Amino acid sequence: MSDRVSAAADTVTTPTRVASAVRVPLWLVLVMVVTAYGAGASLAFLGFGAPAIVVLFLPAGVTLSALVLNPRRRWPWILAAVAATEIIVDVSHGMSLRWSAGFALANTAEPLVGALLLRRYRPAEVDLRRRRDLVVFLGCCVAAGPLVGAAIGGTLLSASLAVPWPQSFVSFWAGDATGVLTVAGAVLAWRYSPDTGSGTVRWTVSIGAAATATVIGFWPHDVPLFYLPIPVLFALAFSQSLVVTLTAGIAMMVAANLMTSTGHGPWAALDTSAQMITMSLQLFLATTILGAWALVVGVTERDRARRDTSVERAARLRLHALQVLTTDLATAVTSEEIAEAVVRQGIGLIADHGSVALLAPDSADIMLWTSPDRPDDLTFHYQRLPTDTATPHHDVIRTGRRLLHQTQADAMADYPHLVDVYQALDVHSSMCVPIPGDDTGPLGSLAFSFHRDHAADADVLAFAEALASLTGQALDRARVYEREHDATQRLQQALLPDLGSRRDGIQIHADYRPADVAHQVGGDWYDAFAVPQGRIGFAVGDVVGHQLAAAAAMARLQSALRILAQTAPDPARVLDDLSRASALIPDATTATVGYADYDPTTRVLRYACAGHLPPLLVTRDGATYLWDGRSLPLGVGKPTRRHGRVVVPDDAVLVWFTDGLVERVGEHLGENMQRLADAAGSLPDPDAARLCRHILSRMVGDRPLADDTVILCVQFTGAPSGG
Numbered sequence: 001m002s003d004r005v006s007a008a009a010d011t012v013t014t015p016t017r018v019a020s021a022v023r024v025p026l027w028l029v030l031v032m033v034v035t036a037y038g039a040g041a042s043l044a045f046l047g048f049g050a051p052a053i054v055v056l057f058l059p060a061g062v063t064l065s066a067l068v069l070n071p072r073r074r075w076p077w078i079l080a081a082v083a084a085t086e087i088i089v090d091v092s093h094g095m096s097l098r099w100s101a102g103f104a105l106a107n108t109a110e111p112l113v114g115a116l117l118l119r120r121y122r123p124a125e126v127d128l129r130r131r132r133d134l135v136v137f138l139g140c141c142v143a144a145g146p147l148v149g150a151a152i153g154g155t156l157l158s159a160s161l162a163v164p165w166p167q168s169f170v171s172f173w174a175g176d177a178t179g180v181l182t183v184a185g186a187v188l189a190w191r192y193s194p195d196t197g198s199g200t201v202r203w204t205v206s207i208g209a210a211a212t213a214t215v216i217g218f219w220p221h222d223v224p225l226f227y228l229p230i231p232v233l234f235a236l237a238f239s240q241s242l243v244v245t246l247t248a249g250i251a252m253m254v255a256a257n258l259m260t261s262t263g264h265g266p267w268a269a270l271d272t273s274a275q276m277i278t279m280s281l282q283l284f285l286a287t288t289i290l291g292a293w294a295l296v297v298g299v300t301e302r303d304r305a306r307r308d309t310s311v312e313r314a315a316r317l318r319l320h321a322l323q324v325l326t327t328d329l330a331t332a333v334t335s336e337e338i339a340e341a342v343v344r345q346g347i348g349l350i351a352d353h354g355s356v357a358l359l360a361p362d363s364a365d366i367m368l369w370t371s372p373d374r375p376d377d378l379t380f381h382y383q384r385l386p387t388d389t390a391t392p393h394h395d396v397i398r399t400g401r402r403l404l405h406q407t408q409a410d411a412m413a414d415y416p417h418l419v420d421v422y423q424a425l426d427v428h429s430s431m432c433v434p435i436p437g438d439d440t441g442p443l444g445s446l447a448f449s450f451h452r453d454h455a456a457d458a459d460v461l462a463f464a465e466a467l468a469s470l471t472g473q474a475l476d477r478a479r480v481y482e483r484e485h486d487a488t489q490r491l492q493q494a495l496l497p498d499l500g501s502r503r504d505g506i507q508i509h510a511d512y513r514p515a516d517v518a519h520q521v522g523g524d525w526y527d528a529f530a531v532p533q534g535r536i537g538f539a540v541g542d543v544v545g546h547q548l549a550a551a552a553a554m555a556r557l558q559s560a561l562r563i564l565a566q567t568a569p570d571p572a573r574v575l576d577d578l579s580r581a582s583a584l585i586p587d588a589t590t591a592t593v594g595y596a597d598y599d600p601t602t603r604v605l606r607y608a609c610a611g612h613l614p615p616l617l618v619t620r621d622g623a624t625y626l627w628d629g630r631s632l633p634l635g636v637g638k639p640t641r642r643h644g645r646v647v648v649p650d651d652a653v654l655v656w657f658t659d660g661l662v663e664r665v666g667e668h669l670g671e672n673m674q675r676l677a678d679a680a681g682s683l684p685d686p687d688a689a690r691l692c693r694h695i696l697s698r699m700v701g702d703r704p705l706a707d708d709t710v711i712l713c714v715q716f717t718g719a720p721s722g723g
Contacts, residue, residue, distance in 0.1 A: 026074055029066065030081045036062045037082055040179070041089040056257050056282060058250075059086075060110065060149070060176040061183025064141055067115035068126070068188060075115075079108045099160050106152035110176060114145025128189050129242050129300040134293065141184060146176040174282045181286055182253055185293070186246035203244055206236050210248035214255035218265030226266050229256075230288055237295040245296050249289040256285055318349050318463070325349075325467075329474035333481050338474045339369040342446065346467050347371045350460050351448035353425065357393035358435075358444035358475070360384060361482075366393055366444065390415060392432040396445040402465070403432045406454045425449060431456045433464050436472040443475045497527050505600025506536060507715040509688035511696060513660070514708055523550030523591070524658045524708040527558055529565070531597055537565045540612065540656040540712050541593040553587040557634075560585070561595065571595045571608035572629065572643040579610065579641075582634040589635035594656055598648075603716065605654070608643035610634050613662070613673075616655040616680055617648065618691065623655075623681035625673070653691055653715045655680055660709035661699055675699065688713040 040059035063082050067075055083104040090100035117140035118126065126133045153176075154169030161168075209232050217228035229252045236245045260267045260281055267281045328341040339356045347354035353371040360367050364387045385391065392403050392415070405411035408428045412419050421427075427449045437443035446468050450456065456464075510526045523543025531537040539561055543553045560581045561574065568574040574595050582588040594615060596607035607615060607626060611633030614625045628644025648654070655676075662672040679698040683691055692713040700709065 026077060029070060029074065030077060033062060033066045033078055034081050034085050037085045038089055040183075041086065042093075044175075045089070045093045056178050056253065057107075057175040058179045058183050058254075060107065060146065060179035061181070061185070061187065063107065063111040064114050064145065064180050065184040065187035067111055068118060068184075075112070079112065082111075083108050099156060102156045103153060106149045106156065106172075107176075109152060110145045110149025111180075112145075113148045114141040114180070117141075117144055126188060128185060128293075129297055131297050131301065134297055137185070137188075138181075138290075142177050142181050146173045146180060149173070149176050170279060174279055178253065178282050178286050181289060182246065182250045186243060186250060189241075189243040189246055202240070203247065206240060206244050206248045207251045210236070211251040211255045214252045215259060218256055218259035218267075221264070221266065221269040224266065226284075230291075233288060233292040234295060237292040238299060242293070242296045242300070245292050246289070249292060253285045253289070256281065321345065321349050322467070322470075326470060329470060332474060333478060335475055335478045335482065338471060338478055339367075342467070342471055343369045343371045346471075347446070347448060349467075350463050351455075352451050354446065354448040355393070356444065356446055356471070357385075357397065359397065359442075366397065368393070390417065392430070392447055393445045396432045396434050397442050400434050400442050402434065402461070404456055404461075405430050406456065408453070426451050428453045429455045431461065431464060433461075433468045435468045435475065437476065443472055443479075446471065497529070504536075505717060506598065507688045507717055508538070508713070509692045510710065510712045511692055512708070512710050513696070513700065513705055523554045524660065524710040525554045525558055526656075526710050526712045527562065528712075528714075529562055531565050533599070534601060535597045535599050537562075537595065537597045538656075538712065538714060539593060539595040540658060540710055541591060542612065542658045542708075542710075543588060543591045545587065549587050553585055553591065556585045557582065557588055557591060557593070561593070565595070565597070570643050571597060571606050572631075572641040575608050575610045575631065575634075576641045579634045590633045591635075592633045592659075596654070596656075598714070598716070600716075603647050603649075605646050605648050605716075606643050607646075608641060610641070611636070613657065613659055616657075616677060617646070618653040618655060618680045618686065619649055620651075623677040625677065648716045651685070651715065651717065653680075653686060653688060653713055655691065655695065655711065655713055657711045658707075658709055660705055660707035661695075661711060663707060665706060672699075686715075688715040691715075 037059040040057070040062060044057055044059075059082075063078070066078050070078065086104040086107050087097070087100040090103055091097060095103075118136065121136050121140060122133060126137060128134055128137060150169050150173035153172040154165060157163055157168035157172060158165040210229055213228040213232045217225040219225075233245065233248060233252060236248050256265070259265050260277070262268075267277050270277050270280075325341060325345045328345065329338055332338045332341055335358055339358055342356050343354070347356075348371065355368055355370040357366045357368050359365075365384050368383050368385055385394070387394070396403050405414070406429050408422055411422055411427065411430055415422075428451055430447065430449045432445050432447040434442035435444040435446060446464060448456070448460075448464055508528050512524065512526075523541075523545055525541050525543075526539065528536065528538040539558075541554065541557060541561075543550045543557065557578065561578055564577045564581070565574050568577055575593060578593065578595075582591060590611075592609075592611035592613075594607070594609045594612040596605055596615070598605045606629075608629035608631070609615075610631055614627050614630070617624050617626055626644055626646060629642050631639040631641040657676075662676055663669060664672060676695065676699055679695055680686075680691060683694050686694065692711055695711060695713075
């Protein structure tokens with residue numbers, strides 16, 4: 001397998017921190033910080049606020065976001081770069097070096113305090129779409145950090161410009177707080193949120209709409225239109241991601257401050273101090289942005305709650321379906337039944353379609369079952385794939401490791417000869433997991449295909465492996481059953497006699513039908529053999545149960561009956577002796593047996609039934625049940641056994657059977673026995689083989705049987721040769 005496939009598989013089960021997903025070199029971080037900080041600081045000097053007091057200090061957000069997004073070992077370098085940039089910008093605008101150094105201290109202490117507090121209360125990554133994370137961010141970074149900076153910077157402003165300290169303190173805090181709120185909020189939202197893939201056109205339109213609404217709203221003095229950016233920002237909060245909304249908020253705040261500083265808008269027309277104008281303006285803008293931000297959080301939490309509810313409901317439905325499948329797997333007795341249950345009920349729980357592959361028991365080939373929704377020309381319901389075929393199933397079974405392709409290109413690169421299949425089925429991602437078995441290795445594999453890329457996430461993979469584990473447990477049970485079934489089938493075939501086509505005076509034909517395709521063996525049996533004085537004995541029996549125990553009991557009863565028939569004077573005595581012998585044979589108690597002997601010379605048929613259904617004698621005049629010679633099953637009580645006696649005409653046929661031929665759930669036994677007599681009597685001039693096939697066709701057909709069935713047809717052809 002390619003390294004790409006293994007790496008893709010690892011990413012499914014190994015969660016990655018978003019913050020560490022991209023490693024940016026330190027020099028590049030410093031370049032970006034210096035560039036953004038210098039541009040923001042110069043912009044503050046050139047356009048914002050009153051001539052002597054800087055308000056809306058955007059670089060405060062640049063420094064804070066740089067600290068939050070980088071490990072602590074980089075913080076000294078970042079803070080040093082910020083301090084140097086602050087001094088250079090301040091000195092270039094005519095400020096003395098002494099005061100520039102003081103403002104550099106204020107603008108490095110502030111983000112340091114904010115970042116430390118944020119890491120203290122939210123050591124994990126911050127998701128600003130969550131209410132708790134937003135509150136921590138506002139408290140630590142927007143409120144506490146700027147308060148520290150304002151304590152230092154306000155003091156410097158008051159001392160250098162002779163401005164009252166309270167006004168200097170509030171102005172410094174407001175400018176830095178709004179800068180952190182907008183810039184750091186947008187950067188962190190872009191960095192930590194998974195929804196950063198908004199298109200460039202959408203982003204540009206959103207920013208342009210916010211800036212345009214702000215310019216239009218802040219242009220006139222006497223017409224109150226300053227509220228126009230509010231519905232625009234709130235509409236973005238409803239329809240766009242947080243990063244788009246906050247970026248539009250930055251555009252609104254910059255445009256509002258520029259318009260006010262150039263004498264436009266209602267704040268420029270206020271007859272009050274410059275400090276009060278800028279303070280009230282920042283309060284209005286910050287409140288608007290916070291309102292939109294809170295709206296984004298509310299919408300996100302609502303969508304998350306709906307998504308969680310949907311996921312929980314889907315999980316419940318999936319769990320219920322898995323429970324149903326588990327029940328079906330528990331009742332399935334063959335590997336084929338298990339594979340069919342998985343492709344019918346299991347694959348569709350997580351995938352669009354898929355397949356099950358099992359190792360063939362007699363070779364290294366695999367047998368394949370596919371989900372029923374595949375096109376007819378691509379469906380291989382029960383196909384044997386040779387070992388030299390290169391497929392995901394073969395590779396997974398050989399290596400015992402899962403295989404994952406998150407895109408169609410990945411799958412085609414590894415299996416170019418399956419390109420037509422992937423395209424025809426619209427497979428964009430797929431995975432194949434081994435079915436665990438015993439120490440010999442996987443028993444097979446499960447393949448899952450999806451119509452979208454990257455569909456196999458950690459939850460899907462976990463469910464697939466759980467399904468494979470359940471399948472493996474069911475297959476282990478089935479393999480035990482199949483080994484036993486194979487052994488008992490061979491035993492059954494070995495024990496049932498080879499009747500041949502003709503004996504002196506009679507022609508015999510028999511058939512054995514299992515209860516269903518899973519039970520090829522059981523306790524029903526038949527026999528025909530020679531007994532002293534030229535007679536022919538034949539028997540039909542039924543031992544309760546299936547599988548090895550019933551077959552073993554049947555074999556012992558059959559052998560005992562043959563031995564006892566050699567010395568017993570009549571069928572009644574044979575069954576009486578066999579009943580006593582059954583006490584020594586495990587699982588033979590309550591077995592039913594019908595035994596008869598026939599003398600071809602005298603054409604006398606003697607018969608007796610120990611709990612067994614009566615035989616049916618078919619002659620030219622019709623079909624008649626022989627009800628004489630009946631007694632209790634073997635080992636039950638101490639009955640007095642008798643036998644019946646009848647002289648059979650030429651070409652008469654005796655039909656003897658077990659109860660599986662006439663017993664049906666919900667049907668009357670007497671009616672079915674009459675159906676059997678009518679079916680047997682309706683065939684003109686029957687021979688043993690034709691009559692046997694005719695009866696089975698009329699009474700059984702192709703439907704599965706609830707019990708094993710034996711039918712023995714004995715045709716009396718006349719006196720023996722030379723007789």
